[in-house]
Amino acid sequence: MKVVILGCGRVGATLAMKMEEVGHKVTVIDISNDSFRRLDPKFRGVKILGNGVDEETLRRAGIETADAFAAVTNGDNRNIMASQIAKEIFHVQKVVCRIYDPIRQGTYKLLGLEAISPTIIGANMLFDAIIGIQRSS
Amino acid sequence: MYIIVGGGGDVGYYLTRNLLKQGHEVLLLEKDTSRYNTLSEELGQAIYNGDACEARTMEEVGTRRADVVIAVTGHDEDNLVICQMAKRYFNVGRTIARLNNPKHELLFQKLGIDVTVSPTKAILSLIESELPGPHFVLLMTLKRAGLEIVEMNIPPTSPVVGKQLSDINLPRRCHLSLILRGDEPIFPEKDTRLLVNDDVYALVTKEGEEELRNTFGTS
Numbered sequence: 001m002k003v004v005i006l007g008c009g010r011v012g013a014t015l016a017m018k019m020e021e022v023g024h025k026v027t028v029i030d031i032s033n034d035s036f037r038r039l040d041p042k043f044r045g046v047k048i049l050g051n052g053v054d055e056e057t058l059r060r061a062g063i064e065t066a067d068a069f070a071a072v073t074n075g076d077n078r079n080i081m082a083s084q085i086a087k088e089i090f091h092v093q094k095v096v097c098r099i100y101d102p103i104r105q106g107t108y109k110l111l112g113l114e115a116i117s118p119t120i121i122g123a124n125m126l127f128d129a130i131i132g133i134q135r136s137s
Numbered sequence: 138m139y140i141i142v143g144g145g146g147d148v149g150y151y152l153t154r155n156l157l158k159q160g161h162e163v164l165l166l167e168k169d170t171s172r173y174n175t176l177s178e179e180l181g182q183a184i185y186n187g188d189a190c191e192a193r194t195m196e197e198v199g200t201r202r203a204d205v206v207i208a209v210t211g212h213d214e215d216n217l218v219i220c221q222m223a224k225r226y227f228n229v230g231r232t233i234a235r236l237n238n239p240k241h242e243l244l245f246q247k248l249g250i251d252v253t254v255s256p257t258k259a260i261l262s263l264i265e266s267e268l269p270g271p272h273f274v275l276l277m278t279l280k281r282a283g284l285e286i287v288e289m290n291i292p293p294t295s296p297v298v299g300k301q302l303s304d305i306n307l308p309r310r311c312h313l314s315l316i317l318r319g320d321e322p323i324f325p326e327k328d329t330r331l332l333v334n335d336d337v338y339a340l341v342t343k344e345g346e347e348e349l350r351n352t353f354g355t356s
Binding site: 110 | 190191192193212213214215217218221222225226238240241243247248
């Protein structure tokens with residue numbers, strides 16, 4: 001599978017390495033060259049420097065032939081817009097999008113975007129961890 | 138009308154002032170506190186310190202009862218989300234977005250934003266139309282009518298030079314509205330003749346634009 005990942009932060013870089021490990025072709029886009037340092041030196045995929053809400057950048061990253069697209073920059077709105085470009089303009093089969101704000105995540109989920117909110121997931125896990133401690137003590 | 142404006146840059150500030158002057162209930166949202174402080178001295182109750190991208194903020198300022206939401210920040214992704222949230226989450230009837238990158242126009246239309254305004258494109262057109270010599274400039278798009286207002290300067294090589302308007306085949310649904318010869322405005326009649334260097338203002342459909350260019354020999 002050919003995967004384009006927008007945003008090479010901790011999550012983007014980790015996702016890229018994981019994808020590559022199981023044999024997928026990965027392209028990572030980031031607006032800053034520095035971010036690519038987060039990738040393991042073993043990373044063999046493509047690194048593209050550019051703005052992810054620019055169609056030209058996405059095209060350079062090969063989005064026209066991509067099977068999947070993940071938007072994981074630190075900006076909710078950037079992720080939302082890039083995902084919608086991937087879906088509506090380039091018709092990528094699988095588009096996933098990280099949205100920190102739970103309300104925005106809920107709305108865009110209703111609009112048909114596969115949106116994941118680490119805020120809710122993280123809070124739930126922490127909640128469970130705390131409750132777990134209470135139970136055992 | 139209750140109008141919410143997102144983004145207190147120059148555009149947002151002057152827009153808010155104008156809308157207030159027209160008697161509307163307006164609220165400008167600015168997330169930067171120091172910018173908010175500067176503007177609030179003049180705008181008073183008409184400005185709010187908050188991020189228009191945040192659903193919680195929009196809830197607080199009563200977006201549900203807003204008639205129009207206008208997003209004029211310097212970031213297209215923010216303008217897109219402000220308008221989409223307003224439309225889909227708060228059921229606002231009309232959303233207007235500023236486009237910083239003209240290339241995003243098609244996407245915004247596809248994603249259900251009612252109106253997009255592209256200052257970059259407008260400025261380019263206006264400057265182009267001020268340049269001397271042959272040109273074909275799209276001055277304005279009347280979206281609901283599906284029409285464009287274009288300005289053409291007639292080059293010496295144009296096939297229409299010296300011809301009467303009644304002898305020129307215009308595209309379907311096209312209207313020549315004005316000829317500017319030097320500083321003299323001429324309202325075109327059937328027997329008006331076109332001369333080199335005339336500026337012609339026409340209304341034309343998007344589909345008819347190409348044919349109009351060819352007819353007038355302008356590029």
